[in-house]
Structure formats: C-alpha cells, structure tokens
Amino acid sequence: MSGAQFSAETSGGGAFVRQPNRFTGRVTPHSTAPEGGGPDDQGRWPLEAGRYRLIWCRACPWAHRARIVRGLLGLDEVISLGTVDPIRDERGWRFALDPDGFDPVLGIGFLSEAYLSTDRDYTGRVTVPALVDTLTGRVVTNDYPQLTLDLSTEWRRFHAPDAPDLYPVELRPEMDALMAEIHRDVNNGVYRCGFATSQEAYDEAFTALFARLDALSERLAGRRYLMGDAITEADVRLFTTLVRFDVAYHGHFKCNERKLTEMPVLWAYARDLFQTPGFGETVDFDHIKRHYYATHDMINPTRIVPLGPDLSGWTTAHGRG
C-alpha cells in the first residue's frame, strides 16, 4: 500500500478515517460564566458580541460553511474574521496574508500557537475552522458541524432582523439524517476518495459519492433547495463541496466519473446558490486550487496547480426558482 497523506488517519484497509474534533466548547446564552470569563464547568462560553474570532481558510470547505452561515445570519460585525494563507508549511496554517505575518487581533503567526496555548499536549492536525477567544487566545471550538448550528441557534440574540432560519426546528430530524448522508458520501466522501491508499477503499468511496450525487440530483429536480423553498444549513454544507468539485476534487481527488458541469440539476442548483448574496462572494477559486494542489504532497508532489477549468459558467443563468 502506498503512503498516506495522514497516516494517523488511515485505516489498515487504506481508508481515510477523519480525526475527531478536539475542542468542543460552545458559546451560548446558557453559560453560567460571567461576561469576560468562561468557560463554565460544562464547557460553555458566554455569548458576547466582539469577543470571538473565527479563523478560516478560504480554501477549506469546513471553514467555508462557517463563513457563509456567519454572513447569512448577519453576524459579520459580531464575530470577527481571521484568514490564514491557503498554503500550509511544516508548521501548519500561517497568517501570511496579514501584512506582517501576524493575525492583527490574536497577535499570532501560526494557528498552532492558539491550539498549543489551549492544550500544550495537542498532537493532532491543527485545523480550520477554529473559533478563538480573543481575551485569552484559547480555542473555543474546532468542532465545525456544531459551530454552524450554534451560530443559528445559540447566537440568535445577535442575528440580523431578517436573518433566515437555517436550522428550523420542525425540519431537524429530516435535515440531520440528510446532512449525515451528505457528510459521509459527499463532504467527507471526496476526501475518502482522495486520501484512500488502497484501490478498494477508493472504489468504495467513489461509488458511494456518485450514487449520492445522483440521489441528490433527483431530490433537487423537484425542489429549489434541499429542504424545499428556503435555504437551510443543508444547502450550505452541500454547496461548499460542489463549488470545489471541478476545480479540485475532480482532478486532485480523482472524483472523475463526472464533473459538476456534467450533472445538470446539481450544476444549476450550485449556480443558483453561488449567485445568492452571501455565497459567491465568499468563494475564492484561486485559493481553493492552490491549497489542494500545493498542500497534499503525497497526492501531487510536483505541486503544479492546473490552469483550468474554465470558471465562466458560474455566473450564467441557472433557470431555477
């Protein structure tokens, strides 16, 4: 079996098994910690505007979710944003986009500094997104699925008056099941294709991915969004994988049975979202391409970044709605 991108996260059968999220603190109005303090004895941090900083990478689909949800809910002025460079070096995510190489609020050059000041024995991958407490420099959470749901539910006090309900109570059982399938076969499925180190593990992930995309196409043929007439968290989660599909996953992760542009319903659906305020302006195809092709050395040791594909289709009429 050939080398793995992340050997600690590769099973004996060559399948990619993602590490658990280490930091699972939650910001919530139910915290019993005083303002400026926290977390309380249940890991709950107090809800405060201007206190927490979302660290993201424009290339990362998990971080991209948080960036979109924060914007859709009108939390841009409430939670500040720090952006790491799309290319990691051996010390991990760097604040190399900031003028002097330091995040202007946290004063750190590498995200690992925040991880290690929270847990000095941390040995896992240092990942984005991370929500960091600007008062202590500690990581509150890198638990990306809970983070976005909490923005919808726990941060309601600071939502814009016209904020959408991205996680409606009555839809949650169906949404949770749907998002779990999308996670397994699509969001993480593309990584299971790309990071597989055995033919069998790749074949299994590839087959499940395209079967799920077919099922989603069928679902979306009869409705504008995954849960009906309104955008929900499920759409955000599917979008961040679809928008990377042709520029990264089709080539770099060998998800090449079909391109997004060859799946008419999903392609129109993705364009519809791309053209919706809060989505397209958060997409950076250059960062996405450079990150994937120049970061995973086991997969692309030359680090050559492809010039294609043609991206002009993203702004063409989608015909949905």
Ligand SMILES: N[C@@H](CCC(=O)N[C@@H](CS)C(=O)NCC(=O)O)C(=O)O
């Ligand atoms: N926190 C999750 C998902 C987030 C994640 O994997 N983010 C990627 C970027 S897309 C990352 O930060 N990777 C850092 C690394 O692999 O060292 C995990 O640990 O698997």
